[in-house]
Amino acid sequence: MSKESVMSKTMAIAFIVLTISAITGLITMVILYKTQIDPMNPTPRPTFPSTTTGPPPVMRLPKNLVPQRYKIFLQPHFYTKIIKEVNVTSPNQTLLFTGNSTVNFHCIQRTRTIYLNSMDLKVSEPQVKHQDKNEQIKVSGMIFHEDDSNFLEIQLKDALEAGGNYSLSLVFSGEVSESLYALYISTYSEGHPEYEGDPNTERFLVSTNLEPTGARSVFPCFDEPEMKAVFDVTIIHRLDTLALGNEDVAGSSIIDDWKYTRFHPTPRMSTYLFAFTVSEFTATPSKHERVLIETFARPDATKAGYTKYAANITGEILKFYEKFFEINYEQKTLDQIALPDLAPAAMENWGLITYEEGALLYEEGVSSLLHKESIATLIAHELAHQWFGNLVTMKWWNELWLNEGFATYMSFLAVDHVEPAFKMRETNVLNSLHSAFEADALASSHPLSPPQEDVQTSTEINEMFDAIVYNKGSAVLRMLADIVEERVFNKGIKMYLSNLKYENADQDDLWTYIQKAVDDDGGHTNVAKVMHPWTKQIGYPVININTENGQIYQTHFLFNDSSESSLWWHVPIRVMSEVSDSRLVWLETSNTETKDEFISKEGEWILANVNCTGYYRVNYNSLNWQRLLFQLESNRDLIPLMNRGQLVDDAFNLARAKLVDVTLALNSTRFLWNETAYLPWEAAVRNLEYFGLMFDRSEVYGPMQAGAYLREQVRGLYSFFKNYTDHSAVPDDHSLQQSQITAIHVACSNGLPECETMAKKMFADWMNGNGTNHIHPNLRSVIYCQAVAAGGEKEWEFAWNKLQSSTDTSEKDQLRQALSCSRKIWLLNRYLQYTLDSEKIRRMDVASTIYYVAKNVAGHALAWNFIRAHWAFIIVDEGQLVIEGVTSRFSTTFELQELERFARDYDLSYTARTVYQAIEQTRVNIQWVKENKDTILNWFEGETSS
Known part of the structure; x- marks a missing residue:
């Protein structure tokens, strides 16, 4: 799955936040997630109150039965269009689906009870058969567990x-969902004004849409990823x-005005990958x-093509x-649909x-x-899953990163191959890295691979789909590939896929095959030893380097410096200097070491984490920082492009963590007046948006x-594209297209x-041009936002009418x-009210629409009040995204108290971790603002006066 909710819409959200910058004057993507911390981690963490009502101590299915094959008949009774008959007050639509299934399974351990999963289904007529003896086994009872296990218990005489080999046959029915989960209904308009219909x-x-636990709402099944089976549907x-x-279709027949489409049996696969659609679509x-x-x-x-x-x-x-x-x-x-x-x-x-x-x-x-970038990246991500996730699947959801981290990592390589002009490998790597850094810099983060017992309920499983799993997973894989060399890494993952096809794996299996590739190549890296701290601990280190004496040590990087931690990692450091090429140096303790590679000679600068291959930040002594910033201003091309962006990002985040003075971060943007590359500008503007919030x-x-600083810094970039x-x-040039949007x-x-x-x-010309839009598609997002922000009701209504009439x-x-860019509070309030009406705002767009309004300073308070008034409606969709948007500006004691009251008084469900992470971040914000407000004010006033 591609999430946004991190990849759910992560790329889209990143582009969206650029649009909102017309209001705040700054650009960002703030992604905050929260899950459990590995027991080996001594870092203090918040205590999450329980949001469930007494689930049983064991949430997992017993391993005594192993499913082998399902034979499933499913019949959705819906109509593709409403037929309104004369003298009939209600339309003909029905959301009922019915079906029956037979699952063949092998018995490992003697039992009188069959456990499987079923949720929101009416299940009847259980029949159990001993396949080896062709004998029926009498069912004495059937119990539905009314808890988060969703167990269907079949009791046998x-x-x-x-x-022995057995089968269980069941008849079932359910309701087609309207909440975009399990088996759900979707609507669209039949035709395009320029075409037929x-x-x-x-x-x-x-x-x-069954990932992770939706299959049990479509048919009774062993709904765990390790319980793979063949599906005959x-x-x-x-x-x-x-x-x-x-x-592919094996055959079809027509019986009583219904079409029976039979598909060939699937490969052995997990239940969450089961899928079908019924539509009138064409290919x-x-x-x-x-x-x-x-x-x-x-x-x-x-x-239309x-x-x-x-x-x-x-x-x-x-x-x-x-x-x-x-x-x-x-x-x-x-098939893709x-x-x-x-x-x-x-x-x-x-x-x-x-x-x-x-x-x-x-x-x-x-x-x-x-x-095209986001389309190519998304397709590459999903196609990578056909190997990582589908062919070889994680054993349990606690190691979801083996699916999503690999799919994210591989998508960078694939897009770079099919669309080399996009130069997406550098851009995507940094975007992914920064998303992970942001989420992983809080004490309430979670390990890539938490213990299985920490991920049991459906809520806990859903919380795993976050920036840590997708983006940190990708980052540590890229780091490992750099450590052992890409060709060795690639050999290892080929063996992993080939030897475990149709099976399930954990990260130890991955380390085993990469270790074999390392050994075959004559290498000496202990893969499991190096990687376990990166996957089983929260967070990441900051590497502290003193170039005057070569001393180097690591500490756990946290925004909240009051959180104590004794964590350390095996850190691979690619280091270069003004006069030497990059080389790999290891830092494997938390103690201060002295290494000659980090001693500056004759005034040269030292640069660590060349091309950002490592998952860590770097801090230097003051003199080396000054030399690096001077190099950026005098001849930036000597610093690799990715590091130009990373130096800015590290400086700002080190300032947020109070490890360097905030003026150092602000000074790191001085070279931008002469910079046209996208990555440094993106890093600067995204980080400055935190200041704006x-x-x-x-x-x-x-x-x-109102000051002249950013206006003057961007003048050269804007003139470059004017x-x-x-x-x-x-x-x-594709990269310059991104820079042009940033400039505007x-x-x-x-x-x-x-x-x-x-x-x-441009917007006025469109309004007065008889409907013809001559604004280039690349520029529309920023132009539309600027015009709506500067305008009033007329501009807003024009954009709203265009939204309603557009089919694209x-x-x-x-x-x-x-x-959402309007500065008119009454228009923003009306817009929020529209999200309650699916005729105006589609259900899938509700959360992101509220998010956009919340990111607008004029709409922030409106959005916060709105979500509290309509929480039961909002949480059905992407409640996490809404919480992230509305709390990103919280920086006062009053806002903290309101957020804590919200956490106490509302049913948080799967958003609990996001809410409690927001509470932690708000506390960090309050302290940071208190300590840095005067310094930042003086710095900008000084820039304005000069």
Whole structure:
């Protein structure tokens, strides 16, 4: 799965936050997550109050029965469109689904009880059969456990014998969900105004979204990832619809006006990968020598060519992975489908990958060119899962990072291969690294691989899908590849995949195969010894280097310096100097050591963590910091590009942790006046946005916003692109396109007159141009936001009407974001109220819309009041995202008290960790503001006066 909720929409959110910067004047992505800490970690952590009501002590299924094969018939009874008959007051739609299943299993240990999972299903007619003897076994009772285990207990008159093969048949029914989980219903308009169909005709489809524990809500099953089985599936659906499943179609028949579509049996796979859809969608094929690849979408979207880009690159990415892993994709078909509604950005179901359509469709002339980056990265992520997750699956959800960390890491390599012009390897690596750093700098973080007993309930499992698992997982894999060399690392993961195919693994299995590759190559790295601290402890180190005497030591990096920690890591340090190339040096204790590699000679600077291959921050003595910053200002090209961004990011975060003076962080941005590369600017503006969040309601914000510093720093960058921007054009170079957007955001939000004039004029021309939009798609997000912010009701209503009439998902997303940029409180309040009406704001867009409003200083208090008034409605969707947005500005004692009261009085459910992490961050913010407010005010006042 790709989350945003971290990859759920992580890339989209990053782009969205850029838009909101028109209000705050600064740009960021703040991702805060929280889960458990490994018992080996002595760091104090908050105590989380229980949000469940007495779950049983054992939440896991017993291991005495091993499922082998399911035979499933499922019949969703929904209609694809509403038929309103004369004299009939209610429409014909029904959300009922029915089915029956038979699961064959092997008995390991004698038992009179069968346990499996079932949730929100009416289950009846249990029949148990001894397959070896062809004998029925009488069922004496059936009990549903009303707790978070979701156990369905089948009690038997006679015991199942060890070594025997049995089957359990059940009949079941349930309701198709309207909450985008399990088996759910989705809606869309049938036609595009320029193509066939009536755009006002509402259409319906059903789809599954089962990760992590949704399968039990579709059919009774052994719903744990290690209990793999073969699935033999038949979908019964209406004649005018198409059923897609995990495998290709084996045959079909028509019985009583229903179509029976039978699929070939799947490979052995986990229940969370089970998937099917029933729709009227049409397909676009991809090129591949052996696999039939088709990308499905709304018929009008297919006809308009919106699926072409995805279809064009999917086959190329799949071929890249097949060659890289030296293992062919296992099935004959691979379907992708762009769904109007999906909670995550995508889900990697084996053979049937589902995508939220806005994340997959691309419309030439309307979608931003940069949107191709997110499409390619998302497809690469989901296709990587066909090996990491589907072919080889983690044993339990506590090691989810073996799925998601690998898929994130591999997506960087795949996109770099199929779209080298994007130069996404550097950009994605830093974005991923910084997301992980932010989440992992709190005492309430969690290890990559927590103990299994800490991840038991569905709530605890869902909380694992965060920036730690996705982004830290990717970062430590990249670090390990650098330690042992990529070719050795690649050999190890090929053996891991080949030897464990169709099975389950834990991280020790991964270390074993990489160790074998290391040994075969004559290496001496003890892989498990090096990696265990990185996966079994929370957090990461800051490496402290004194270049005057060569002394070096590590400490646990935390924003809250009152949290004591004795953690240490085996740290690989790639170090270079002004006159020497990079080399690898190990730091393997928490004690101060002296190493010649870190002694500066004849005034040269030392740079550690070259190209950011290590998962740590670096702090230097004052003199080396001065030399590095001088080098950035005098000849920045001697510093590798990724490190130019990382030096800025480290300086700001070290200042947040009170390890360096805040003026050092601010001084690290001085070289930007002559910088055109995206990564350094992104790092600076994202970090400065934290300053904006802390001070945009205080007297500090005047000099920050109205002062000349950022306006003058960005003037050169804006001028570099001015000819392009004034003519609504973009450069050919993909990286420069990103820099152009940054230039416009920073320039307009800091009052550069020519930028403000340009933005307002372009939007006014669109409003007065008979509906023709001549704003380049790359620039629309920032122009829309600027215009709505500077305007009033007329501009807001124009954008709202365009949102309602548009059929392009990319355009709709940009307009939806821009509407939150208004400075009119009454308009923002109305916008929040619209999220309660699914006719105005789709359910899947509710959380992100509230998030956008909360990030606007004018809408922050409104959003906080709104979520408390409507929490029961909001938490059904992405409550974590809403909490992150609304609490990111909290920095006063009163706000802390309100947040703590919220934690006491509301049912937090799966957002509990996010809320308690926000409480910790708010405490850090209060202290940081108290200690740095005057210094920051003086610095900006000094810049303004000079």
